[in-house]
Amino acid sequence: MGNVEITYAEAIRDAMSEEMRKDDSVYLMGEDIGVYAGAFGVSRGMLEEFGPERIIDTPISEAAYIGTAVGSAVTGMRPIAELQFSDFVSVCLDQIMNQAAKMHYMFGGKINVPMVIRSASGGGTGAAAQHSQSLENLYAHIPGLKVVMPSTPYDAKGLLKTAIRDNNPVIFLEPKLLYRVKGLVPTEEYLIPFGEADIKRKGEDISIITYGRTVQMSLEVADYFAEIGYEVEVVDIRTLVPLDTDTIIESVKKTHRAVVVHEGVEFGGFGGEIVGLIADKAIMYIDGPIKRVGGMFCPIPFNPYLEAEVLPNVERIKKAVWEALGDLK
Amino acid sequence: MVNNNKTIKVSAPITVGVPEEFWHNTELLSKMLRYMYLVRYFEEKIFWLFAQGLVHGTMHLGIGEEATSIGTTFALNDDDYAYATHRGHGQAIGKGCDLDLMMAEILGREEGLCNGRGGSMHIADFSKGLLGANGIVGANGPLACGAAFSCKAKGLDRVCACFIGDGANNEGAVLESLNLAAAWDLPVMFVTINNTYGMSTSIEKVTRNSDLTKRAIPFDMPCYEVDGNDIAAVYSTVKEARARAVKQGPVMIVEHTYRISGHSKSDGNLYRSKEEIDHWKEKCPIKNFRRELLQRNIFSEEELDRIKNQAEKRIDKAIEFAKNCAQPKTEEVLKNVFAE
Structure with missing residues (x-):
């Protein structure tokens, strides 16, 4: 019992790692998330713990790997796909908007799409027009997607664990200026339900x-x-x-x-x-x-x-x- | 992902002969013909239902492409996955979708495969491994990689067949998927139904080199090429390609065929000549197969006609079933936007 002070990035890493230890069907893929540990170091150490079959560096092909996440989600896996910058949604939006978001409804409720797309969001880093946008409203407008944007390490960890266990596509947006912000997080396991301000x-x-x-x-x-x-x-x-x-x-x-x-x-x-x-x-x-x-x-x-x-x-x-x-x- | 097959080198497309035993399995042969007729009647009759105002929206018919859909799906194992195209009725029927429930879906009824929420362009039956037809050309390439990823991750001896058209070969999502599948050795079969037109636009017009088999070369992927109007050849080719995909990773198959029907209900056939269509009507895959079965004395004319008539009756039964199914309740329109 008690609390520990960790960063927002560590909270996200801990949530993923805890869920991956519990459930073999959870895996992480994205651009440079293995040895490089992601553009913001979120997945540091995960390759060593989980190996290259579950911490997967993808080609720079957002449509292909986001779609791979969707296809694997409908066939029994629970993917977490990291979209390095949320601005890159432009090159894989079809897989999110027309595929993942619509499958459960369009196929009569007979299939679930349990997946998370994690993405670094927002400005303040000097990354300019194509790497700094906050596009949460774009996702929120598409029926079938859940959209999460936590503001603290505590919320990030609890909400990401809920996202990974959710049976819908969840867009999990991480303001990149928060990655190094520290906060207290319980040492005991906890989850934060969606839809609770x-x-x-x-x-x-x-x-x-x-x-x-x-x-x-x-x-x-x-x-x-x-x-x-x-x-x-x-x-x-x-x-x-x-x-x-x-x-x-x-x-x-x-x-x-x-x-x-x-x-x-x-x-x-x-x-x-x-x-x-x-x-x-x-x-x-x-x-x-x-x-x-x-x-x-x-x-x-x-x-x-x-x-x-x-x-x-x-x-x-x-x-x-x-x-x-x-x-x- | 670990790639084990970096050494595969490919050049010329592979053609596969039809083994003599193929013609000995009369049960399979009659089933194939029956299914080709089922697909043909299914499509002809929904077009007729549409003309009567009983089918809402649009539909994409693949009349003339039955050897590709049935030949390919019959060569898969029952537990293999498939992603169909927007012109996917035949692919769905071949994968084993229930005809009554599929017809009910076309008519938008609650008992339909997708509870009337999907329609012609979104037929899916997960219990049969049919992971869905798709309204977005080429979007099923990445999805098929995902299904194949699951097979590989779970150590299952399954493949995912990804039906695409010649048009989808020019989609970025497909080109990205070819690379990803190859890099990760995923058991995907990219099955191109080359009917030579993307809607109205000839493949010749939108490529420098319209030989789609060449698309496999940069990805070091074996490519099979087959006359898509010859069901014996399609079946034999896909059988061999499947055996390879399940062991070694992705393969490409190019099946040359022709869409005798228009692209959709709005097609006035302004982009092609009557002579061209008539030429391909002569090469109809069902006619071809019947001729072959007769010449080889496998079935008599009467037996073939019986198969044909039974198929027509079966589709009529499906229409009767579907017409008697209830419309979805409007108060349930918001059901299933999200999963529990």
Whole structure:
């Protein structure tokens, strides 16, 4: 019993390794995940433990190996496929969108597709326009996919173990700036169910609904407002699909004010869905404008000052909170 | 994955003769002919049902391609896997899909193989190893690699046959799959049904060299080539190719045939001549097989006609069954978006 402090990357590795020790049908494949241990070192040591038959370096052929994961999932395996950068979904989207997502339904519920696609997501690393996007909304729009984006090592481990045991294709997005972030994780085994938001900080005055990398920023914003007398509630939805609508609605009914924050492009982003939900179920409880903070409608620029400009940050979230507080100010 | 067969070198396509014993197995021969007729009647009759407004949506018929579907699937073991194309009725029937349930699926009924949610383009029957027809050309290449991966990982002596058309040979997913299957020695058979047209576009128009057998060479993959209108040759070729795939990894098979029917219901045949179609009608694989069976005195004309008539009756029975199946309940439309 007790806790141990590990990084987000280690939490993901531990979740995979624990599940692979338990279940022979679980295997990991992706580009450079063996000796190289993945572009972010997530699978370090796994090749040594599990060998090249279960930790599999693929050709640079995303359509072929993501499709191989799907084909093996419907014939009894439980693959984890690492898509090195989430931007690479463009070259294998058919296998995810038209194949994996639709098979269970399209074939009358007679086959399951138990697989996980893990992918490094988001900006802030100077990787520019084709290696920095937050595309979770793209996946969330496709019926049949579950979409997970954990913000802490604790959530990452518990949610990934659930993802591996889930009988559906699960898109597991890992904000790459979180890989080295440390957090406490129980030494005992635990799982976190999908569709359960986590209130990362309780508050009475305003709700920030967020997920992924902007959870930490939102907590900093909450600290700032606490010092000047406003209690901000930070709701981390953790899974976009399934979405815990109840926790969101209960939170805004309590606080009467809402700001929705994510790194993905604000226009057409997942935040719009949450705002729509609030408008539909709780509009009579809302006292100010429902604000959104997301990435600007712009490819991620290379220059570090420009990149910082397009991504959400603490200052922009603060500004949105002030606006949402409206007449309370 | 560990690759054990780096030394395979290939050049010319392999052709396989029909062994004399093939003609001695009268049970198999009559079953093959019956199945070719089942496929032919299945397709002719669903086209007729469509004309009557009983079939919703579209369908892709493979009339004239029956020797490829039946010859290939009959050469597989029962527990082998197969991925069909969008023109996959024959491939599904050959793999053993129940005709009543398949017809019910075409009519969109709840009792259909996919509970009416899939239709003609998404026929699947996992109990028969038919892992699904596909509406996306070439998308089954990676999927077939995955099924073959499972066979290899579990140490099963099975293969996955991946039916693709000549058109799919130009899909990136297929080209990636050829490489991945070869690199990992996966027991996949890439079976190209070369009917020479991708919808309306001739393979000659969209390749510098339309000889698809050459696609195997850069991947060091053995390639078999066969007259796809000769079921004896198709069956014998696939038998041999399967034996090789299960031991050594991926093989390619190119089966030359022709789609006498249009691409789909909207096809006006503007891209080909009546003479060309008539020429191939003469080379009909069912006619070919009947002629051969008669010449070899294996069956009489009456026996062949009996097989034909029984097949037609069987399809009529499937239509009657399907028409009497219930429509899915609209309140159950959201069932199975996710698995439990």
